Amino acid sequence: MTTVHGGLDTAELRGLGLMPEQLLDFSSNINPLGISRRVREAASRANLSAYPDRHCLELREALAARLDVSIDNILVGNGSVQLIHLLARARLSPVQSCLIFAPTFGEYEEAATLAGGGVHTVQAKEADGFRWSIDTATRAIKRIRPSLVFLCNPNNPTGVFLDCEEVKRIRDAMGRNGLLVLDDSYSALADRPWNAIPLLDLGSVTILRSMTKEHALAGVRLGYMIAKANVISATARLQPAWSVNDVAQAAGLAALRDDDHIEAARKVVAESKAYLYHELNALGLPVWPSAANFLLVRVGKGAKVRSALLKKRVVVRDCTSFGLPEHIRIAVRRPEECQRLIQSLREVLGNE
Ligand SMILES: Cc1ncc(COP(=O)(O)O)c(C=O)c1O
Incomplete structure (x- = not known):
């Protein structure tokens, strides 16, 4: 298996002394409401x-x-x-x-x-x-x-x-x-x-x-x-x-x-996505219009920003393996979780 994926890597987390349950994972593009x-x-x-x-x-x-x-x-x-x-x-x-x-x-x-x-x-x-x-x-x-x-x-x-x-x-x-x-x-x-x-x-x-x-x-x-x-x-x-x-x-x-669960998730995605577009733009980060439940954001050095966010217990997808080393990918999660991501990004980028 050589393909790079999002999601949490146990070996990497062990090296950092982190447990999966301590992290907010924006690197897997799954239903923000979890399992019904x-x-x-x-x-x-x-x-x-x-x-x-x-x-x-x-x-x-x-x-x-x-x-x-x-x-x-x-x-x-x-x-x-x-x-x-x-x-x-x-x-x-x-x-x-x-x-x-x-x-x-x-x-x-x-x-x-x-x-x-x-x-x-x-x-x-x-x-x-x-x-x-x-x-x-x-x-x-x-x-x-x-x-x-x-x-x-x-x-x-x-x-x-x-x-x-x-x-x-x-x-x-x-x-x-x-x-x-x-x-x-x-x-x-x-x-x-x-x-x-x-x-x-x-x-x-x-x-x-x-x-x-x-x-x-x-x-x-x-x-x-x-x-x-x-x-x-x-x-x-x-x-x-x-x-x-x-x-x-x-x-x-x-x-x-359980279609209701998908319908509820679609509403959360719409609300959080609007919030993320607005806040990422306010941080001066180019973000591409996305029809999906994730956003591609140009941050400069994707790997560096990912590592800095990980120390704040927030996980995003560094897009280097997609041939996009300047970008990260962010899954759309619940509004309060997205607020934490934006706050962490602000700190990492030194905008605060
Ligand atoms: C476009 C795309 N197709 C398929 C998959 C694999 O999904 P599954 O969990 O169903 O194997 C992924 C996982 O990230 C994906 O991004």
Whole structure:
């Protein structure tokens, strides 16, 4: 495992003599309200002794009913990251390549490299507000003819959110041979989310969803993909048995019956995001408009600011591994927690 991620690192914390519960974590982009009571109760009733259902039948049935697709169009994974790796293994080889819309989540490149595939990127520039030129991207796709295209929408870490027409143009440029992996992991908590499911009718599209983000189940690991049945079966063949444990399946089923929790989280994200934009601007820090539940902020030296904040028991994501060493990424949390972050940033930047 070489990809750098947000989240707390036990070894690093030990070195600093800190305990995870002493920290306020802005480095994982999860639901600011945490796990709902219903989900916690359902998870606590899971059977820890029996093998879980290998095929996640009940959860797939609930997802299929909700998304209006067949259960044959759904594969559940040990986090969406497992599905990213399985897709890369299913679709890439040393004579095939993928194209990644960058800067973005590091596991796409990791998965493609481990699968032996070539990696191309379409790079967004800060000067363009981190928006990709769709013309440049479609030309690259036609030239390279990738077997896989990874597009994170809204994108981690920039918060750029392409609309349906832009995604369709990317899909159309691919023709029939490639598979577009649309990583929808952050759409549930995004501003103005749109329904990507109808894109499946175009063929050669897979939608990835992460329940670890919207329901704060990062420790449980739960994600799923939606695709044509032949893509699902080719990917499922590579999945180790019992990848999705019973706690995750029980939590997932309860989460699907708890839309109120997502609605409440969306309100918190909207309120805190407005507060953060305002305060970051007041600190003179450039912050990019983000449709997602996290913000990309230019602070000068991302690694240095992260270390200084850590000493104040606040964790942010240094974006050096995204190729953005001047930036940090901040997850949107509850208003009172965001106030603590702003106060700590003010102290670290010497504005007080
Ligand atoms: C864009 C994106 N996709 C997928 C994942 C992995 O999510 P999961 O916890 O479902 O494996 C992450 C995690 O940070 C992510 O940022």
